[in-house]
Amino acid sequence: MIRFEHVTKRYADGTTAVDDLSFEVAEGELVTLVGPSGCGKTTTMKMVNRLIEPTDGRIFLDGDDISAIDPVQLRRRIGYVIQQVGLFPHKTVLENTATVPHLLGWKRGKGRERAAELLDLVGLDPSVYGDRYPEQLSGGQRQRVGVARALAADPPVLLMDEPFGAVDPVVRERLQNEFLRLQARVRKTVLFVTHDIEEAVRLGDRIAVYGQGRIEQFDPPATVLGAPATPYVADFVGADRGLKRLSVTPVEESDLDRPPVVHLDDPLAKATERLRAQGARWAVVLDGEDQLHGWIPAQDASPAKTGGTVREHARRMEAWLPLGAPLKQAFATMLQHDAGWIAVVDRESNGRFLGVLTPARLHEALRRSIDADAQDVPRAGVAVETVASVAGP
Ligand SMILES: Nc1ncnc2c1ncn2[C@@H]1O[C@H](COP(=O)(O)OP(=O)(O)OP(=O)(O)O)[C@@H](O)[C@H]1O
Ligand SMILES: [Mg+2]
Numbered sequence: 543m544i545r546f547e548h549v550t551k552r553y554a555d556g557t558t559a560v561d562d563l564s565f566e567v568a569e570g571e572l573v574t575l576v577g578p579s580g581c582g583k584t585t586t587m588k589m590v591n592r593l594i595e596p597t598d599g600r601i602f603l604d605g606d607d608i609s610a611i612d613p614v615q616l617r618r619r620i621g622y623v624i625q626q627v628g629l630f631p632h633k634t635v636l637e638n639t640a641t642v643p644h645l646l647g648w649k650r651g652k653g654r655e656r657a658a659e660l661l662d663l664v665g666l667d668p669s670v671y672g673d674r675y676p677e678q679l680s681g682g683q684r685q686r687v688g689v690a691r692a693l694a695a696d697p698p699v700l701l702m703d704e705p706f707g708a709v710d711p712v713v714r715e716r717l718q719n720e721f722l723r724l725q726a727r728v729r730k731t732v733l734f735v736t737h738d739i740e741e742a743v744r745l746g747d748r749i750a751v752y753g754q755g756r757i758e759q760f761d762p763p764a765t766v767l768g769a770p771a772t773p774y775v776a777d778f779v780g781a782d783r784g785l786k787r788l789s790v791t792p793v794e795e796s797d798l799d800r801p802p803v804v805h806l807d808d809p810l811a812k813a814t815e816r817l818r819a820q821g822a823r824w825a826v827v828l829d830g831e832d833q834l835h836g837w838i839p840a841q842d843a844s845p846a847k848t849g850g851t852v853r854e855h856a857r858r859m860e861a862w863l864p865l866g867a868p869l870k871q872a873f874a875t876m877l878q879h880d881a882g883w884i885a886v887v888d889r890e891s892n893g894r895f896l897g898v899l900t901p902a903r904l905h906e907a908l909r910r911s912i913d914a915d916a917q918d919v920p921r922a923g924v925a926v927e928t929v930a931s932v933a934g935p
Contacts (some may be wrong), residue, residue, distance in 0.1 A: 543567055543568060543569040543570075543571070543603070543604055543698070543699065543731040544566070544567040544590060544601070544602070544603060544699065544731060544733065545565075545566045545567075545601065545602040546563050546564050546565050546566070546586075546599065546601055547564055547599050547600045547601070547602070548562050548564055548598065548599040548600075549562070549563045549564070549589065549596045549598065549599035549600070549601060550562050550563070550597050550598040550599055551582070551585050551589060551594065551596050551597050552597045553789075556832055557915075558755055559582045559585040559755055560585050560586055560589070560596075560755050561754075561755035561756050562598075562599070562756070563582075563586065563599070563755075563756065563757060564599075565750065565757060565760055567731055567733065568731070569698070569726070569731050570606075570729040570730070570731060571731060571747045571748065571751070572601060572730075572731075572732040572734060572743035572746055572747050573726055573732065573734065573747065573748050573750055574734045574735075574741070574744060574745055574746035574748075574749050574750070575587075575733060575734065575736070575742075575749075575750045575752060576735075576738070576739055576741075576742040576749055576750070576751055576752065576778075577733045577751060577752025577753065577778070578737075578752075578778075578844065579737070581752040581753060581754055582752060582754075582755045583703070583735040583752060584703055584735065586733075587701045587703050587735060588622065589601060590603070590608070590699070590701055590733065591616060591617050591620045591622060591861040592608060592609075592611075592613040592616055592617075594709070595609075603619065603620075603699065603879075604698070605617070607631070607831060618642075618695055618697065619697050619698060619699060620697050620699045620700070621691075621692030621693055621694075621697045621699070621700040621701070621730070622686045622692060622700075622701045622702075622703075623685075623689055623691075623692045623700065623701070623702040623703070623705040623709045624688070624702075624703045624704070624705065625681065625703060625704045625705060628688075629676040629684060629687055629688065629691075631676055631677075632675070632843055633675075633676075634672065634673050634674060634675060634892070635661065635666070635668075635671050635672055635673070635674050635675070635679070635687050636654060636657050636661070636668060636672035636673065637657075638676065638687055638691055639657035639660055639661055639687060639690045639691045639694055640653040640654050640656070640657035640694065641691060641694070641697060642654055642691065642694040642695040643657070643694050648835070653694075655840040656694060657672075657690070657694060658672060660690040660691075660693055660694055661686075661687070661690050662695075663690065663693070663724060663727075664686040664687075664689050664690045664720065664724065665686060665720055666683060666686055666687065666690070668760050671683065671687075671706070680713075680753075681709045681710075682707055682709045682713035682714075682717055685705055685706060685708075685709060685717055686717065686720070686786055688705060688726070688810070689702075689705065689721065693728065693730075697730070698730060698731060699730060699731045699732075699733075700730045700731070700732045700733070700734075701732075701733050702732060702733070702734045702735065703735045704735050704737065704825070705717075705734075706718065706736075706741070707736070707737065711814065718741060718745060721745070722744075722745065723742060727905060730778070733744075734746070735881070739778065739779055739780065739786070740786070740789075741788060742763070743763040743766075743767065743786060743790065746762075747762065748760060748761060748762050748763075748765055749761065749762070749763055749766045751766060751775050751778060751779075753774055756848065756854075758771060758774050758775050758778075759771040759772065759774050759775045763790055764787075764790040764791075765894055766779060767779055767786050767787055767790060768787065768790075768911070768912070768914070769856070773824065784830075787908060787911050787912055788868065788869045788870035788873060788908060789868050789870045789871075790867075790868065791868060791869045791907060791908065791911040792865075792866045792867065792868060792869070793863065793865060793866065793867055793869060793872055793886055793899060793907070794865070794866075794907070795865065795896060795897070797899060797903050797904070797906070798886055798896060798897030798898060798899060799883070799897055799898050799899070799900055799903060799904070800871055800897050800898075801820070801822055801824065801825060801826050801883075801897075801898055802816040802817055802819070802820045802822050802825040802826070803816075803826045803827075803828060803895065804816055804825050804826075804827055804828075804838065804852050805823060805827070805828050805829070805852065806827060806829050806830065806835055806851065806852055806853045806854070806856060807830065807851050807853060808851060808852045809848065809850075809851055809852075810843055810850050810851060810852055810854075810855065813825055813838055813852050813853075813855075814843045814844065815844040817840050817843055823839065823840045824837050824838060824839045824840060825837065825838050825843070826885065826895065826898065827852055827856040827857075828895055831892075831894075832894055832895055833887075833893055833895070834857075834859070834860065834862050834885045834887065834895055835856060835858070836856050836857045836859040836860070837856070837857055837859050837930060838852055838855050838856050838857065839857070842855040843855065854869070859879070859881065861875050861876065861878070861879035861881045861883075861884040861885065862875075862884060862885040862886070862887055862893075863875050863884055863885070863886050863887070864887055864888070864889040865886055865887070865888055865889065865896060866889075869907055869908055869911075870902055872899055872904055873904060874886060875922045876901065876904075882900065882901065883898040883899065883900045884898065884899050885897075885898055886898065886899050898920055
């Protein structure tokens, strides 16, 4: 969809901002560009919509050499979102969002209808926010209007230059999540610039790590984190690699422990029997639908307490997680429930209980993931919920 062929940009003062850059972004792919200040990220973006012309090389959009496309025509195919958003202060949110349809000569009603739809899509109720002015919005809300406006003409390509750079970390994470959900629906081809490796990892199908004017590595997040191509990249992705790997390593079936399992309506004697047979200190309790109910400790299922069912002794515990969720989510769930284990369920088969993940097993999984990378084996098929999975080219 977007192809750079040996693109160089030298500014008039002799600064080489981009040096012989070649890469390709597939249709529907979200590529994050990450790197230190001044490494050429913005220059790269602006060459795509011809706000900047390359000194050398060629750029193709959907097979067309963009140097042969009229810049105004070209920009209609490309949405552009920047950090300071650049909303018109004297126009309402709705009018701002309808700017591009308006420029494209859409009928006023149709443009506003589309704008309202898009505001809704980015989580701003048009009946609440539509008539406000930009200064009456929070920073995060303004960014959302910026995204809505960029999507208004339904361009196949989005360029986003640190769109969430100016908002606080909490709002930022929410905007990132919303943007991922949005992207799963609209499937634009996206170039997304960020300073922040965490953001690059969360959002990118692939990450382009920039050095000075060059791409040092262009790979899926798990590979960039786990198998940095150069010492520079390793340095850039940082020492807290283990922590970052938590976000890209999924919980797998082989990570799970299988404690004894009983059902609410089982006779207590059955629980006693199970626990003794496995020498376990507790059993998982499921309800009639095989959904997690909680647990029962061994002392409550002792032979002394005969009679009755598991139900009378079961304790509630609702910490669970779908298989394939990132270890980070598992860790967060453990902390949230202050739990020594969490149930892992199969989302495919209606939340069927599969086993439990314990802190020790989580640690093992993390170690294995880091070790696998140390041996240069990029992990395939990372099923991270937060990273939209789009096949590469
Ligand atoms: N108009 C210009 N004239 C001369 N040099 C420029 C011009 N615009 C950018 N540069 C230089 O080109 C290099 C790349 O700039 P660019 O804006 O692409 O960096 P960036 O990666 O987007 O940085 P940041 O993360 O700070 O936004 C920098 O050294 C910058 O100073
Ligand atoms: Mg920049």
